[in-house]
Amino acid sequence: MSLLHTVEVPRRPVSLLEPVIGAERYAELTRTADRVRSAVAGRTIWNVNSTATGGGVAEMLQVLVGYVQDLGIPTGWLVITGDAGFFAITKRLHNQIHGRMDGGPLGAAEAGHYAQMLAADAVELAARVRPGDVVLLHDPQTAGLAAPLAQAGARVVWRCHIGVDWENDATRAAWEFLRPQLAAAEAYVFSRREYVPSWIPADKAWIIPPSIDPFSPKNQELDADTVQAILLKLGVLDGGAATAPARFVRRDGDVDVVRRPAGVVAEGRPGPADPVLVQVSRWDRLKDMAGVMQAFADHVAPGGEGYLMLIGPAVNDVSDDPEGAAVYGECLLQWRDLSAAARARILLVTLPLDDTDENAAMVNALQRHAAVIAQKSLAEGFGLTVAEGMWKGRPVIGSAVGGIIDQVANGTGILLPDPADLTAFGAAARMLLTEKDTAERMGRAARAHVREQYVGDIHLLRYARLLGTLIGED
Numbered sequence: 064m065s066l067l068h069t070v071e072v073p074r075r076p077v078s079l080l081e082p083v084i085g086a087e088r089y090a091e092l093t094r095t096a097d098r099v100r101s102a103v104a105g106r107t108i109w110n111v112n113s114t115a116t117g118g119g120v121a122e123m124l125q126v127l128v129g130y131v132q133d134l135g136i137p138t139g140w141l142v143i144t145g146d147a148g149f150f151a152i153t154k155r156l157h158n159q160i161h162g163r164m165d166g167g168p169l170g171a172a173e174a175g176h177y178a179q180m181l182a183a184d185a186v187e188l189a190a191r192v193r194p195g196d197v198v199l200l201h202d203p204q205t206a207g208l209a210a211p212l213a214q215a216g217a218r219v220v221w222r223c224h225i226g227v228d229w230e231n232d233a234t235r236a237a238w239e240f241l242r243p244q245l246a247a248a249e250a251y252v253f254s255r256r257e258y259v260p261s262w263i264p265a266d267k268a269w270i271i272p273p274s275i276d277p278f279s280p281k282n283q284e285l286d287a288d289t290v291q292a293i294l295l296k297l298g299v300l301d302g303g304a305a306t307a308p309a310r311f312v313r314r315d316g317d318v319d320v321v322r323r324p325a326g327v328v329a330e331g332r333p334g335p336a337d338p339v340l341v342q343v344s345r346w347d348r349l350k351d352m353a354g355v356m357q358a359f360a361d362h363v364a365p366g367g368e369g370y371l372m373l374i375g376p377a378v379n380d381v382s383d384d385p386e387g388a389a390v391y392g393e394c395l396l397q398w399r400d401l402s403a404a405a406r407a408r409i410l411l412v413t414l415p416l417d418d419t420d421e422n423a424a425m426v427n428a429l430q431r432h433a434a435v436i437a438q439k440s441l442a443e444g445f446g447l448t449v450a451e452g453m454w455k456g457r458p459v460i461g462s463a464v465g466g467i468i469d470q471v472a473n474g475t476g477i478l479l480p481d482p483a484d485l486t487a488f489g490a491a492a493r494m495l496l497t498e499k500d501t502a503e504r505m506g507r508a509a510r511a512h513v514r515e516q517y518v519g520d521i522h523l524l525r526y527a528r529l530l531g532t533l534i535g536e537d
């Protein structure tokens with residue numbers, strides 16, 4: 064049995080991007096691709112991570128690897144295997160990088176198991192990767208591959224998709240574990256400058272934030288009738304029959320319709336013209352759905368306009384995510400304790416996860432229907448929901464934490480310096496739900512900012528700069 068799995072990614076025509084990014088940027092992308100192609104000169108650029116589906120990294124690789132293939136640059140995506148013990152260790156590393164010391168620091172036994180598992184993967188990788196090939200290793204699961212791959216002659220880059228902009232014992236423990244594993248990497252990539260640990264030399268640290276794909280089910284254009292049809296299907300809108308099918312295009316290009324309803328806890332629902340404030344998040348305390356609800360109940364519902372929808376994944380399968388179920392349960396109790404007037408304006412919405420593309424289309428329609436997007440996180444790595452909302456031309460009310468700070472540029476929304484300040488959040492929500500011209504102006508700026516910074520071509524150009532330094536002068 065092979066430990067290594069090759070992900071076959073369908074080629075994605077980069078020409079799709081031209082109408083979105085304009086002729087000039089498109090020309091820069093193809094010019095840069097020409098340069099990279101000649102610098103690469105027969106090598107292959109490999110991505111290595113530990114999952115082909117699920118999660119933001121896999122979602123991004125599906126898109127970017129597809130574009131790079133279309134640009135004629137040899138590239139591949141390999142997924143490593145580990146046993147349950149290995150993934151328990153890497154989950155602890157993940158949490159430690161986020162500052163949570165789950166189960167104490169990792170000791171010699173864990174280091175041994177981690178190394179042993181990756182040594183087996185490395186043997187197979189070394190047979191695939193040729194000397195001179197560039198290998199992009201993603202996240203802590205792959206860090207221990209840096210040394211064996213470098214020994215096999217590969218040029219190794221490690222990309223860390225997570226981080227926090229402070230240190231504590233947990234983050235220090237994680238880096239103490241990872242640092243020796245990563246000594247052989249020639250470059251390190253982080254989503255934000257603030258996430259680069261201090262032991263990484265400045266000239267080896269690269270900043271490449273995530274990107275969104277305008278054509279994925281999560282972000283593809285949906286006209287107003289389709290948005291309304293999806294919301295009616297979900298059961299979050301009052302009145303009216305759908306005037307169009309609840310249609311969306313799957314990642315493989317097939318056209319389908321949203322069929323499943325959402326789980327909706329509500330005593331009132333907005334009409335099609337009522338302004339809605341939306342926060343889409345996992346049911347995680349750090350996303351502070353509870354704070355959004357309280358702020359809306361206390362500062363918007365009395366006298367202000369609009370509705371609030373708190374939207375997250377279905378939590379039926381308690382064993383799958385016990386913390387998510389607990390947080391959702393707390394929100395439900397809190398909602399029941401609200402005044403009847405507040406309850407009538409606040410909906411708790413859970414989206415079925417049975418079909419990833421359908422779930423994404425639901426999120427897309429809800430973000431498009433929103434007048435205002437909230438992301439009131441108490442802590443945040445990047446916060447893709449922010450870019451997703453902004454891409455749909457919506458202003459964002461976000462806490463000034465993590466990647467939300469980078470995304471909510473001047474004039475694109477409202478950044479709240481204190482994430483726990485419910486009065487400030489309530490005032491911002493009340494203002495943007497009422498002042499439609501301001502909300503629309505900010506929404507236009509928001510979309511423009513995402514187009515400038517967070518669409519795939521920008522992501523690829525940032526990688527190209529790194530490659531230029533790594534192999535350009537060989």
Ligand code: UDP
Nearest residue numbers: 343344345374375376414426445446447448
């Ligand atoms: N998301 C989703 N369905 C849900 C809730 C969230 O598809 O019911 C998506 C959301 O659209 C975003 C991702 O999950 O793409 C969450 O990423 P983000 O960076 O905002 O936060 P994370 O969950 O990684 O902390």
